[in-house]
Amino acid sequence: MNASNTQIQMRKGLLEFCILHIISRGEVYASDMIDELTEAKMIVVEGTLYPLLNRLKTASLVSYKWVESESGPPRKYYSITDEGKDFLLTLDQTWESLVKSTLLITSKR
Amino acid sequence: MNASNTQIQMRKGLLEFCILHIISRGEVYASDMIDELTEAKMIVVEGTLYPLLNRLKTASLVSYKWVESESGPPRKYYSITDEGKDFLLTLDQTWESLVKSTLLITSKR
DNA sequence: TAAGCTACCTTGTTATACCAGTTTCTAGGC
């Protein structure tokens, strides 16, 4: 039981929320997302991101299109679906409620 | 992929944090914790709590003593150890940092 | 054409929450 593992466990499920948010702001591909997440200190590795994107796609929350790159292999550019927007709204509430609950418990003394 | 499952995943790892906080405030037993968590809308079932308490105990973050009840079977009253207090401080930081990162991503537009 | 980079994907492991039970102990009614 160490802090690094705890961080992983706390982050669980949050990634889905964050990535859906990033995609909701406009078309992006995997490396864009990793860059932004890393910048926000929400470290993610590829092996985590790709399965997650596939889950979101399977659930019809996002869609993608292939775009040829000017330098290198083609990229999958993701965008959010209407269904994804709806789901994101409920995730916003879930997160807000979770923060409230945690604050309620951890600020008591 | 539904909101209820997402809620479970987001809560994952947070429980450890919340329960350590509750125990840090004074001696409590399992039902006390469930009551407080339920009140804060952080629903937990027994089958989740007991293994978690055992993990905390194994990691020497908490200790317990048996106390006989006036009505019913004896209870395990938990209290936090010095090691647990240290760990709780790092968890506070982990949580704070996680909230900041998430806010950074979700508030951008 | 070979090396190197970029982008996407896959497999196996680990950790944790949940569900649906079981066991143990005490109290109270008959």
Place this chain on the structure above:
DNA sequence: GCCTAGAAACTGGTATAACAAGGTAGCTTA
């Protein structure tokens, strides 16, 4: 005394998701 009810602690199986450590394929450049 015996049985039931309820409280408290615990357990086994399942599902989910992140991670580590790879692999595959396309493109560029020397």
